[in-house]
Amino acid sequence: MPSSNSAVSTHGLGISYGDAVALHPLTLDVQKGEVFGFLGHNGAGKTTTIRLLTTLLEPTTGSARVAGHDIISDPLKVRAAIGYLPENVRLYDRFTTRENLMFFARLSGLEKPADAVHETLDFLNITELADRRVGTFSKGMRQRVGLAQAILHRPDVLFLDEPTSGLDPMGVRQLREIIDRLNAAGMTIFMNTHLLSEVARSCTSIGVLAQGRLVFRDTMQVVAARYDEHSLEELYVGVAAGHSEVAA
Amino acid sequence: MTPSRLLARQSLAGLMRDRSVLILVAFFAAMVMVTAWLGWSATNTVNAIYADAAQYLAGAGQPVPSNPVGQSAPLAVLRNLGVYISLIGTFGAIVIGQLLIEADRRAGTLPLLGTRPFARRDYALGKMRALGVATGAMMAVAGLISVATLFTIPSLVVRSADLARLGLFLILGWAYITTFGLVALGAAARMPATASGLISASVVWLVVTFVLPELTANIHPTASINPVSTLAATPDSAFFRVTSTLLGPVSLSEAFAWLSGDLLSFLPDGLAPRGPVPPLVTLPLALLLAFLFALRSAAKLDLTAGGPDA
Numbered sequence: 001m002p003s004s005n006s007a008v009s010t011h012g013l014g015i016s017y018g019d020a021v022a023l024h025p026l027t028l029d030v031q032k033g034e035v036f037g038f039l040g041h042n043g044a045g046k047t048t049t050i051r052l053l054t055t056l057l058e059p060t061t062g063s064a065r066v067a068g069h070d071i072i073s074d075p076l077k078v079r080a081a082i083g084y085l086p087e088n089v090r091l092y093d094r095f096t097t098r099e100n101l102m103f104f105a106r107l108s109g110l111e112k113p114a115d116a117v118h119e120t121l122d123f124l125n126i127t128e129l130a131d132r133r134v135g136t137f138s139k140g141m142r143q144r145v146g147l148a149q150a151i152l153h154r155p156d157v158l159f160l161d162e163p164t165s166g167l168d169p170m171g172v173r174q175l176r177e178i179i180d181r182l183n184a185a186g187m188t189i190f191m192n193t194h195l196l197s198e199v200a201r202s203c204t205s206i207g208v209l210a211q212g213r214l215v216f217r218d219t220m221q222v223v224a225a226r227y228d229e230h231s232l233e234e235l236y237v238g239v240a241a242g243h244s245e246v247a248a
Numbered sequence: 249m250t251p252s253r254l255l256a257r258q259s260l261a262g263l264m265r266d267r268s269v270l271i272l273v274a275f276f277a278a279m280v281m282v283t284a285w286l287g288w289s290a291t292n293t294v295n296a297i298y299a300d301a302a303q304y305l306a307g308a309g310q311p312v313p314s315n316p317v318g319q320s321a322p323l324a325v326l327r328n329l330g331v332y333i334s335l336i337g338t339f340g341a342i343v344i345g346q347l348l349i350e351a352d353r354r355a356g357t358l359p360l361l362g363t364r365p366f367a368r369r370d371y372a373l374g375k376m377r378a379l380g381v382a383t384g385a386m387m388a389v390a391g392l393i394s395v396a397t398l399f400t401i402p403s404l405v406v407r408s409a410d411l412a413r414l415g416l417f418l419i420l421g422w423a424y425i426t427t428f429g430l431v432a433l434g435a436a437a438r439m440p441a442t443a444s445g446l447i448s449a450s451v452v453w454l455v456v457t458f459v460l461p462e463l464t465a466n467i468h469p470t471a472s473i474n475p476v477s478t479l480a481a482t483p484d485s486a487f488f489r490v491t492s493t494l495l496g497p498v499s500l501s502e503a504f505a506w507l508s509g510d511l512l513s514f515l516p517d518g519l520a521p522r523g524p525v526p527p528l529v530t531l532p533l534a535l536l537l538a539f540l541f542a543l544r545s546a547a548k549l550d551l552t553a554g555g556p557d558a
Contacts, residue, residue, distance in 0.1 A: 080365040090356035
């Protein structure tokens with residue numbers, strides 16, 4: 001049951017395309033202030049889950065609330081309360097970082113978009129990219145500008161889909177530091193990832209999705225007490241392969 | 249500023265930075281200038297011949313008739329404009345309509361737009377607003393060149409009524425090319441592959457421009473690019489009477505040509521519009537249907553798709 005402290009709560013949330021089930025009914029609760037790591041193989045349904053929670057897709061079964069709003073009956077309120085960084089974000093190549101961010105800030109309904117852009121660039125330490133065209137950026141630079149558009153309006157819940165994908169070790173470290181700072185500022189973070197090392201370092205709780213079903217869910221405190229870094233991988237491989245005996 | 253206005257403004261800014269759009273608009277403007285030059289040149293030729301003839305007749309002591317340029321309708325010198333609007337203007341609108349959706353899809357920004365607090369319909373309205381402004385700008389360019397031409401041709405007397413008719417013609421042209429732009433916008437929204445969206449809208453345009461006139465009145469494709477031969481009467485045969493009645497209402501290019509001829513005063517006397525539905529009904533109805541198609545398609549656009557490889 002969702003509590004008043006839930007940032008994300010789903011009840012039997014699922015989606016099918018004809019006979020093909022993309023996500024089996026998923027019941028999940030992520031508390032406010034958590035950094036939730038959502039693990040799973042490619043095609044397990046992680047991105048589909050995020051797309052449902054961000055209102056990009058409509059579920060065929062179940063319900064969900066994000067930041068206290070129903071994703072089906074109140075999609076606009078959900079969108080106003082979330083930020084989203086898809087995997088491989090690109091933005092408008094012919095526009096500068098500032099032009100891109102001003103556009104998204106205005107679309108988010110911010111009263112002082114220029115101030116929000118300035119503060120966000122400053123927060124992410126990318127002020128030097130402000131007046132450069134996005135089309136000239138490396139993957140890491142794009143990822144940071146993409147993150148900037150996701151947090152411009154200081155959302156309650158931030159959804160990150162494979163945020164470290166394609167980043168070099170320095171980029172991964174910088175992203176981790178940013179996630180820590182955002183979380184410290186009170187933002188709930190829901191993160192799809194493959195990187196177990198990132199999960200171990202950044203997340204306060206994890207869930208493992210396998211073939212469209214949630215097969216494991218616990219806090220990192222419990223996980224850390226039961227598994228060391230090596231056995232975390234064993235845990236993941238085990239539950240993802242369907243070894244139910246290790247699922248909590 | 250409303251979300252649809254923001255989206256329209258951003259889309260227009262993107263179009264203005266797109267080289268293919270700029271080339272198309274420049275080409276359209278160049279062809280309008282060619283139209284103007286053709287009108288100017290033809291009128292000048294008639295003026296020169298008249299001057300020689302008048303001098304000869306006066307020298308022979310015969311009466312000199314008035315200059316035929318002054319007797320013909322001044323807007324008729326712009327008769328080729330309708331053809332260029334129908335061909336290049338429409339193709340430009342198709343490219344713009346397709347690009348308005350494709351730009352977001354290729355930029356991978358659809359998921360970012362889809363998670364912003366505005367309704368899906370606002371997205372569709374924003375794109376259509378951008379299309380309307382872009383095609384309006386094209387027609388404004390055509391209008392400026394046309395007015396400049398009318399006032400630089402000697403012996404041509406342009407009255408305010410003529411300018412009003414030219415204004416109506418430009419509005420008609422805007423509605424005509426925007427109809428095809430909306431079809432392209434809707435097709436792009438429904439078909440994720442770039443080529444599919446563009447080709448399907450182009451096929452609609454080609455059928456309307458070249459195939460339907462052949463079926464309704466035996467107007468061959470080469471004749472379709474001539475403003476005068478396009479306005480041929482329906483051949484007196486049972487086949488064309490039937491096809492003209494059935495297909496006339498959807499033969500938009502013929503409806504546009506008929507109204508263009510009427511507004512620019514070069515419509516042959518007594519030529520009836522094709523089919524039982526008046527062009528003044530056909531074209532607004534087509535614009536409305538294209539609007540609804542684009543609205544529905546863009547509002548249902550898959551916002552999860554996109555990226556550089558889309």
